[in-house]
Amino acid sequence: MAPPTETLTAERILEATEEVLRRHGPAKATVVDVARALGVSHGSVYRHFRTKAALREAVTKRWLDRTSEKLAVIAAGDGAPEQRLRAWLAALFEAKRHKAGDDPELFATYTVLTDENGTVVGEHIADLTAQLTRIIETGSASGAFTAADPAAAARAVFQATGRFHDPCYAREWQGPGIQDEFEAVVDLLVRGLAA
Incomplete structure (x- = not known):
């Protein structure tokens, strides 16, 4: 095994893990494969991530x-x-569509990994709804929106737009008319929030 040319960091391990997952898929990718890609022992990887599950969760x-x-x-x-609400929803849809369309193998891999890592996904969704809550709170404070409970409104907006960010709908994201459908849903939600 060749000595590593760079210091082994968690970030380097995560980058290598992503490449290994892309190449082998989640069922066949191992910590040994990641270590081999980095030119280190698998023990070196385990010093940063105590288990294979911890590594998969981190990636x-x-x-x-x-x-x-x-x-x-x-x-x-x-x-x-x-x-801001329109831009945020559009950016979320574009990010998910970009991930699914540009690298379908890795997207499929991450779909498997997100199913394994419910806590990480739950934290991600909580972060996203908190961001939406901030936008809706600002809109309510300025009089642009009427939302008695901005957090509840944020959860409703997130759930109502699920077709445009939930990976289970990824096959539909490149279909004809999807952008028009997205814009129609966003228009409806904005009208519903409007003061």
Whole structure:
């Protein structure tokens, strides 16, 4: 085994794990495969991630966090609440559609991993609904929206748009008319929130 050319970090391990998962799929990818890709012993990987499950959970969280971080910028923006809500929902749909369409093998792998990691997925959904809550709270405070309970409204918006971000609908995301359908749902939700 060749000595590593760079310091072994959790980030390097996660990058290598993603490549191994892309190549082998979740059923066949092993910690030994990840170590081999990095040119280190599997014990070196285990020093950063105590179990295979912990490694898979971390790579799933990393994947979901990429979307959350992009959306957080929109949620924290200072534009009009309606525009921020529309931009946030559009960015979520585009991020999911991009992941499913650009790398279908890895998307399928992550679909399996997210099913395994309910806690990570639950935290991701809680983060996303918290971002929506901030947008709706801002809209309610400014008089643009009427939502007595912004958190409940955020959960309702998230659930109502599930067809455009839940991976179980990924096959529909490239279909004809999907963008028009998305915009119709968002228009309906914005009208429902409007003061």
